[in-house]
Amino acid sequence: MKKVTVYCGSSKGNNPVYVEAAKLLARELIKRNLSLVYGAGNIGLMGVIADEMLAADMSVYGIIPQKLVNIEVAHNGCTELTVVETMRDRKWLMAERGDGFIAMPGGIGTLEELFEIMTLNQLAYIHKPLALFNVNGYYDKLLEFLRQACDEGFLKNVQLDSLIVSDQPEELMDRMVSFQSSTFPKG
Structure with a gap:
């Protein structure tokens, strides 16, 4: 990876625990000499993790739609800043460039990206580890819902079990590095 x-x-x-968590995650990536691929924002947790990586002279690859560049949220300090046309283009390029994925706390966009990667893995478009950084129990209720989806027969246990939390x-x-891709059953 x-x-x-x-x-x-x-x-x-x-x-403030979320900002500290973003810094801790960046430090772990730095310790392992890993590069960051992210949505290229200079605000919020996106800006925090990018700034921490850049301060350690690590590579940061930002991918952002032109519309967001126009409203001045692009992080101009990125090692490489790729401007795309749409959010869909951004998501696909981020999925393609990353060797693994971590969802930190975030809003609806973060949830959309999380489910996109779960779906791409399920349908075997990719075979890459996906992790939830469950800071402060942020994803506990979502995990309860996903367990219910399994119990009700709409999600396979193997899909939920492949999610690193x-x-x-x-x-x-550590768990992402040792990840073994699963073949998800149909139906």
């Missing part, structure tokens, strides 16, 4: 795509909020959230960056990365 060389590049990790991190999905996270364009907000910092209401609790931890509130510790080191554990997330």
Whole structure:
């Protein structure tokens, strides 16, 4: 694994624990000499993790639609800044460039990206590890819902079980490195 795509909020959230978690995750990526692929924002948790990586002279690959560049949220300090036309283009390029994925706390965009990667893995478009950085129990209710989806027969246990969940960056990365792709059953 060389590049990790991190999905996270364009907000910092209401609790300072989220900013500290973004810094901790960046430090873990730095320790492992990994590059960051992300949504190229200079605001919120996106800006925090990028700034931490850049301060350590690590590679940061930002991918952003022109519309967001126009409203001045692009991080101009990125090692490489790729401007695309649409959010769909951004998501696909982020999925393509990352060797693994981590969803930090974030809003609806982060959730969309999380489910996109779950779907791409399920349908075998990609075979890459996906992790939830469950800072402060942020994803606990979502995990309950996904368990219910399994119980009701709309999600396979293997799909949920392939999701790596931890509130510790080191554990997330260890489990991502040892990830073995599963073949998801049809139906």
